[in-house]
Amino acid sequence: MAESWSFLDTFEPNFRPLVVIELAKGTKEETIEWFTKRIVDKKANGGAQLLVKPLVMENGGEHIYLVGASTLRLLLGAETVGLVKECNDNSMRTFTYSSRKTFKDFADDNPNFLTMAECQYIIKHELENLRAKDEKMIPGYPQAKLYPGKSIVRRLLTSGILVQIFPLHDREELKKLCHTWYGRVKVDYQPLDEIRCYFGETIALYFGFLEYFTFALVPMAVIGIPYYVFAWEDYDKYVLFATFNLCWSTMILEFWKRMCATMTYRWGTLLMKRQFEEPRPGFHGVLGINPVTGREEPVYSSVKRQMRIYLVSLPFVCLCLYFSLYVMMIYFDLEQWALDYHEENESNFSSLMLFVPSIIYAVVIEIMNRIYRYAAEFLTSWENHRLESSYQNHLVLKVLVFNFLNCFASLFYIAFVLFDMKLLRQSLATLLITSQILNQFAESLLPYWLQKRYKKRMKKHICSLKTDKDLPLVEQVSLEKEMGTYVGTFDDYLELFLQFGYVSLFSCVYPLAAVFAVLNNITEMYSDALKMCRVYKRPFAEPTANIGVWQLAFETMSVISVVTNCILIGMSPQVNALFADSKTDLILTVALAEHLLLALKFIMAFIIPDKPRSIQLQLAKLEFESLEALKQQVRATDVYIREK
Amino acid sequence: MAESWSFLDTFEPNFRPLVVIELAKGTKEETIEWFTKRIVDKKANGGAQLLVKPLVMENGGEHIYLVGASTLRLLLGAETVGLVKECNDNSMRTFTYSSRKTFKDFADDNPNFLTMAECQYIIKHELENLRAKDEKMIPGYPQAKLYPGKSIVRRLLTSGILVQIFPLHDREELKKLCHTWYGRVKVDYQPLDEIRCYFGETIALYFGFLEYFTFALVPMAVIGIPYYVFAWEDYDKYVLFATFNLCWSTMILEFWKRMCATMTYRWGTLLMKRQFEEPRPGFHGVLGINPVTGREEPVYSSVKRQMRIYLVSLPFVCLCLYFSLYVMMIYFDLEQWALDYHEENESNFSSLMLFVPSIIYAVVIEIMNRIYRYAAEFLTSWENHRLESSYQNHLVLKVLVFNFLNCFASLFYIAFVLFDMKLLRQSLATLLITSQILNQFAESLLPYWLQKRYKKRMKKHICSLKTDKDLPLVEQVSLEKEMGTYVGTFDDYLELFLQFGYVSLFSCVYPLAAVFAVLNNITEMYSDALKMCRVYKRPFAEPTANIGVWQLAFETMSVISVVTNCILIGMSPQVNALFADSKTDLILTVALAEHLLLALKFIMAFIIPDKPRSIQLQLAKLEFESLEALKQQVRATDVYIREK
Helix, strand or coil, rough: CCCHCCCCCCCCCCCCCCCCEECCCCCHHHHHHHHHHHHHHHHCCCCCCCEEECCCCCCCCCEEEEEEECHHHHHHHHHHHHCCEEECCCEEEEEEEHHHHHCCCCCCCCCCCCCCHHHHHHHHHHCCEEEECCCCCCEEEEEEECCCEEEEEHCCCCCCCEEEEEEEHHHHHHHHHHHHHHHCCCCCCCHHHHHHHHHHHHHHHHHHHHHHHHHHHHHHHHHHHHHHHHCCCCHHHHHHHHHHHHHHHHHHHHHHHHHHHHHHHHHHHCCCCCCCCCCCCCCCCCECCCCCCCCCEEEECCHHHHHHHHHHHHHHHHHHHHHHHHHHHHHHHHHHHHHHHHHHHCCCCHHCCHHHHHHHHHHHHHHHHHHHHHHHHHHHHCHHHHHHHHHHHHHHHHHHHHHHHHHHHHHHHHHHHHCCCCHHHHHHHHHHHHHHHHHHHHHHHHHHHHHHHHHHHHHHHHCCCCCCCCCCHHHHHHHHHHCCCCCCCCHHHHHHHHHHHHHHHHCCCCCCCCHHHHCCCCHHHHHHHHHHHHHCCCCCCCCCCCCCCCHHHHHHHHHHHHHHHHHHHHCHHHHHCCCCCHHHHHHHHHHHHHHHHHHHHHHHHCCCCCCCHHHHHHHHHHHHHHHHHHHHHHHHHHHHHHHH | CCCCCCCCCCCCCCCCCCEEEEEECCHHHHHHHHHHHHHHCHHHCCCCEEEEEECCCCCCCCCCEEEEEHHHHHHHHHHHCEEEEECCCCCCCEEECCHHHHHHCCCCCCCCCCCCCHHHHHHHHHHHEEEEECCEEECCCEEECCCCCHHHHHHHHHHHEEEEEECCCHHHHHEEEEHHHHCCCCCCCCCCCHHHHHHHHHHHHHHHHHHHHHHHHHHHHHHHHHHHCCCCCCCHHHHHHHHHHHHHHHHHHHEEEEEEHHHHHHCCCCCCCCCCEEEEECCCCCCECCCCCCEEEEECCCHHHHHHHHHHHHHHHCCCCCHHHHHHHHHHHHHHHHHHHHHHCHHHHHHHHHHHHHHHHHHHHHHHHHHHHHHHHHHHCCCCCCCCHHHHHHHHHHHEEEHHHHHHHHHHHHHHHCCCCHHHHHHHHHHHHHHHHHHHHHHHHHHHHHHHHHHHHHHHHHHHCCCCHHHHHHHHHHCCCCECCCCHHHHHHHHHHHHHHHHHHHHCCCCHHHHHHHHHHHHHHHHHHHHHHHEECCCCCCCCCCCCCCHHHHHHHHHHHHHHHHHHHHCCCCHHHHHCCCCHHHHHHHHHHHHHHHHHHHHHHHHHCCCCHHHHHHHHHHHHHHHHHHHHHHHHHHHHHCCC
């Protein structure tokens, strides 16, 4: 079968295009020939043994290739990447080609055993693992150096020859997905399993978290409304609400872990073994020996990196934090000015003016967050981390610290320095609502509108040309390749994280925050869905078993919120009235309550198991089986040795 | 080779006795025959394929058997239990018989490739995994029921037919070990690697921790001495000492993890896969199907167990805690009485009387701790946990909570209710020193003395008999079988845990505590070494990779100590003088400092990696290799399928 493939014009009758490769205009012929040969070449010769088909574009200058693979090839690839699928006995197992018959829904003529997202993930993995053998450079580009074992695709990308690789949408599937997801009016859960099949686990997990988080906020919102409406500010109701919030936020974070384990078990990623991480594309250094793999690859001194982190990045971050505090002080000056103005000439206009500083500040915060984000990305990339995961961790840390301070410093200042609860409530409301509106607009509506405009123009353009065959595919590819690239769930989680801060840090001052958060998240679900389906290129599926560092970030926020809420309650006039004769007693009581709540939190986190019992059982079963299999193997050797 | 073994009188020329089996007096002949047949029978027939030799005792009534194994059998057993050994290239790998030539020091004629402790561990594992096939009961004992898959040795133990199984000492080795360990005067580290070879990893890790902890206390002791001698009680020095203590205790716990990883990597247990856990010997229930293994075995309802835990154990523990507080109040009455007495008739005798209540209380605390310990063991065993690990966790939790309260409640009361720093210092000193003296006596000296007396009597007895051959072995076995059984490191860790509490909780009040702790631990090292080598039966080696739940316990203690020390500093007259005008400011400052210190603690714990970089590299290397091996395997299948 493999023998029948020729190089460029490989075209099986049932060729299904999965991934698009776009090469730069004017790429040399010899490079193209070499690259495509490597893609279709047999595994034994160091190729990827995939199928490639050039796409003929009308304007000629572009080199676009469609990549696909035979079903057999995909199944073998599934074994290589270590996919976990459901078996006939409903247990989840690592797929191997030799045991394929034991898997649910497997049939030699069933092309849907692997989802399209999985197929595309496999192809991406195979392409990225296409490695240089004895080539010293990319043919035709002497400046693009290669060394044995270097990923060809990564070098092509960094040297600009390869413009992009992206997976194709499946229009039929997408239509179906859109319909069940957001296309009809319904009160229903999101179709997470379908989202996972189409977009992969990372994105499905984000939407799962968004949905879960929204539902989890509903009780807080429901309890919060009467507090706002009836202006309940009695001591006991107040404390009750705050205590409920604290326990609730601990519980939802703990239960999310269980829910996440349940989902990712069903999706197979909970059991998937971590792949060995390659250096990230931007990593550079002098050629050396990797101590782990023993392979020759670029090596960068860890001391130099530490110096860059501590001598440049850290001072820069501190400077930014200082700047953010400085801007905050300007905001308070403005606020004071508006107040003075309102007092001098009281009118409708002047009372409206009262909100202006907050709104300006909210906008400035958003802008600063975005600018800082670019700076953080630049710095983290300059720190030259070897692994993508380490890059991500340093980026997340930088961004989180700044965003936290930028968004909440003014609120902390108002609450704990100015002691102005009225202003706190007002600022909180303005900040929360403004940032939500801005986010919705910048994230989804604007790109959607741009996309729509571009699509219309594109359609006209294509209709004006009179090509015949392959038109839908040509049209689809040229549309999709111009779409924006979805850079990952980082911004979406960050938004939720800040929202969680607004809701929980000062929950007892502004119980309505949860209501706004719920409303925002419902629209967010729809706008994010729209964004994924219509605005951006389809992203490659990324198997993942949890929300990673965000779990930690949310938990830290919930610890901080215990402290802030205890202080706020201690500062409320009702509680102060209770301890009228001794302020010392008040503070001691608050401190004691805070410590007890924190202890309760940690005990709860410790007691609630991270995985539901059924999943624990399944995992224990698998472990037991693998131990038994090992024993069988030992016994077999045993018998073998005795018989000799 | 296996064919040449006959049943009872198997005796190879190079038979080396490793493990002793003692059957009850009057055990039926048919039982003995069946049991020994199962031990020597071939693996294929469900036997353990070990060697057995009866030991002829002069008084006849006892049935004592020595168990050994051929070198080949032990090597195969090492593969079964998953031992990790060092390879020729200095990396650690799981031992397999087929790859035996790649391991360091392996030679077909080298019997010391496996340490004696490892050999005994393998034999224990093989004996415990000797399972019933179609026997319905133990032959000769119809009441001792069996079912397919039931461990025969465990049933024999629970029905009292098997009195004990224990590993033999190696007199030569033991002599050498004693000499290097405590037999000569020296200033040196303990020979941890030799201890590990002789006693196994769990015990070596305890001694490693004891040594590490003692060294870690030295700086605190050294800094503490001048505070005591010169009675430095200036504010700044005070705060400095407490802050140093807090950071130090966090650091030593973090660095212990690294040190532990380094040691257990070298010993191979860091890489050892967890074995599937069998139900613990005491577990009982009705026959059912285990959901994990699918095997028939006793099953006990988890609801029933929860009811026993929450409706019986929990109230009992609370009652004990209440009782302990009640005893504490009596102590304070006594203390008051002694004080009154001293004031009325002042004399040397009366000032000595001042210490009496504390000493009595310390003794009572020790007694209560020991009684409670038995109750906790009884209750936890009655809760009928299926796994030994779950039994241990529940026991540790019960014992820790009670001991913590019992030992520290009076100190907390004195510090934070009576505000009597002088009394606190005096109580702390008395409690610490008394408990240390009591422990040393009860743990080591008393058993050693009893043992010595018994040994003398035994020697006389044996000399009076006139047996000839095998005398040293007969003598050794009859001596060792009467020695006490070492029940594990629990009590030793608990002692260290409480000591850590005395040192860290109130460190700024009594800086000398660390000095006493260091002195105690140095003698403790010697007395524990003596205990292991001379007082108790040799324990079976138990592979382990860390100190488990104790790490968590020590960390919790260090968090609590941050809180107590901050409060103590806040209460000191020097600090109070600083905030003379506002007590509120004082409390707020203390609370702020406490929160900052706690945050610092968590950040430090987060930043310091749990494993040193070199170990991380080694682990990454192994992971990489196994992934590569998997890929090779996939590739092989790949080629295989293509060729078909």
